[in-house]
Amino acid sequence: MNIDLTDTTSSQINSGLVRARRASGSPAVGMVLTLVIVTDEGNHYDALKAASEASKEHPARILVVIKRPGRSPREKAAARLDAEVRVGGGAEGAGTGETVLLRLHGELAAHAYSVVLPLLLPDAPTVVWWPGEAPAHPADDLLGTLAQRRITDAATAEDPVGALGSRAAVYAPGDTDLAWTRITPWRSVLAAALDQKDATITGASVEGEEYNPSAELLGMWLTERLAVPVERRISDGPGITAVRLATADGVICLDRPDGSLAKLAVPGQPDRHVALHRRATAELIAEELRRLDPDEAYAHAVRVGVGRLQAPAAPVPEAVAEDGGS
Template identity: 45%
Template sequence: MTTAEEQTSVVPRDGGVNLGRTSTHRIETTLRSLREQRGEVSTGRVLTLIVSVRSEEDLESVVHGANEASREHPARVIVVVHDRTTDEVYLDAELYVGGDAGAAEIILMRLHGELADHADSVVTPLLLPDTPVVVWWPFTSPRNPAGDSLGALASRRITDSFSDAAAGKGTKAIFRRRIGYAPGDSDLVWSRITPWRGLLASALDQRADDTVTSVEITGPSEDPAVDIAAGWLATRLEVPVTRYAGEAVDIPVDGEGIPTAPVERVVLHLEGGDLVMEVIDHRSVRIVDGDTDNLVTLQRRTLGECLAEELRHLEPDAAFGDALHGLPRVTVARAGVTGRDNSVKESGR
C-alpha cells in the first residue's frame, strides 16, 4: 500500500507520472493505481519489451519506436537507461499508461551508479507473468546478446547493427552478430529488407524454370542491411554473390533528398537472361525482366515498423541465422568498382 508521503511526491508530467527516486515496489503499485484510474487492464498486454540504452543515447527516438510498435503488440515497455556517469546509486522512474503511451505501459527507469550494472535484478519484479520477454538494444549491444544478463531473461533478443556504436556500426557490427549468434537473436537490419526480399522472391517465382548463375548487389558501403541481404542470397541461391558499394556511405537518398530502401540495385544473372531490381526513388523500384519493365512500390521502413515485425514472430528466426552464416560467402568488390551492368539501360531519376 502506498503511503501518504509517497502519494504527495507523485508529480504528473507530459501525460505521465514522475516518481523521482523510487523503488520497483512503488513502480508496480503506482502502475496498478494508474490502471484503475483509467480503466486499463494489464491482461491485454501480450509481452514485456525491455529496451536497454545508455544515458547519452537518443531516448526520444527509442520511446517513439517502441510506442509505435506497441499499437500492434500491446506490451509493457520497460526502458532501462544505464547511467554510469555518477557514483551515487539510485533509481528514478517515469510511468505512462494509455494516451500517448499507445497500447503500452511505459516504464522509463534510469539506473545510476553501480545499479546500472544490475538491470536484470531491477526489471525482474516488473516482468508481466506468463508472457514472452523481448530485449531490444537500439544502439549499443553486447557482443553475445544471449549471454548478457538482460538477454538471459528473454526468448527474443533484438539488436540494430546499423546503429551499434560498440561494434563500430555498419558492416563490422553485422559480422559480430554472426560470431555471437544464438537462436532467438535478430537484428533490425533484417526486418528493414523484408519488403525487398518479398519483391525479389516474387520476381524470381516468375522465372521458376530458369537457373540463377550469379548475383550482384549494390548499396551503401556501411549499411549492414545490404550485407545481410547478400548473405541471404548466397545461402538461398548457393551461387557467387558480389557486393558493391553505392554512392552513399550509409543512407541512400533520392532526388528529393528522401531516404530510400537500403539495397539500391540487384542483378540476378540467369541462364535465360538477367533480372534487375533497382531503386527509382523513395516510393518505388523498377524491375526489369527481359522485355518486361515494371514499377513497384517500395519504401524505407520506419523504426516502429521494423520493431513491430520483430515482435510479430517471437520464435527463433532460422532464415536470419542462415543469412548470417552466408556472410563469408559474399565477395566484396574492391573500391572504385560500381557493379553497374551497362547492358541494362539506366532508369530515369
C-alpha cells in the same frame, strides 16, 4: 496518467502501475508481451516513440532502461532508481499499454536485471531491444537471458559490417537484427520474381552504400539461398539501390535509385514498378514482434560471412546500368 517516482524500488513501481491503471480505467489484460528497451538518455526518446507506435499493433508493457552510472567516483557511489510511470492513451509515449522509464544511477546501472525482473508481465513473452550499442553476446547478457527475442541494430555500430561478423560468431536462437528486418521487402519481391521466372541463376550482385549492413546481409542471403557467387557493388545510396540476378535469358533486375519506388525488370515480361520505401523504425519493430520464434533464415544468412561476397571485377558498363532503370 503519469506518475513520477524518485529514489524508488521495483515494488513501488508495480504499486504505481496499479494506481495509474485504476485511475485511468485501463485494465491490465490485453498486453501480449513485455518490451525492454536498453538505451541511453540521448537516444531513449526516438526508441520509445518507435516502440509506442509498434504497441498499437502489439499491446505491450514497455520498460525503458536508461543507465546513468556517472563519471566521477562520487557519482558512481550514489545508487538510485528514478522512474516515470505512464499509463493510458493520453500519457505521452504510453502507446496502448503501459510504459515505465527506469533511470538507474550510480552502481545500480550494473544491476538492471534485478530492477527489470519484478516488472515483467507474468506468463507473457519478453523481448529485449538495444537500439544503439549492444552487448558483445546478447544471449549471455543478463537482460538478454530474460527474453525470447533479442533485437540489435548493426547499423548503429561504429563498424556496421564488422558487427555482422560479431553477430554471426555469437548467434543464439532468438537473436535478430534490424539490418535483417530492413530487407524483408527486398527478399519478398525477389522471391516472387523467381517464382514467376523458371530460370537457373548463374550469378548475382547487390548494390548499396559502402557501410550498409542490410546490403551485406542481402548478399549473404542470396549466397546461401542460390549457391552462386554474389558481387557487392558500392553505390551512393540511399541504402540498397539495386539487385541483379544473371540468367541465361538475361538479367532480373530490381532497381531502387530513390529509396522509395523500385522497378522490377524480368526478361520476357513487361517492367513493373514496386513500392519499396525505406521503412521507419516503428514498422521494423512491429514486424519483429509478430513472431517470437527463432528466425532460422536470419541465422543461415548471417553465418555465411561478409568475406564470401565478391568485389566486382570491373566497373559496371553504362549500358547495364541503364538496363536497371537508374
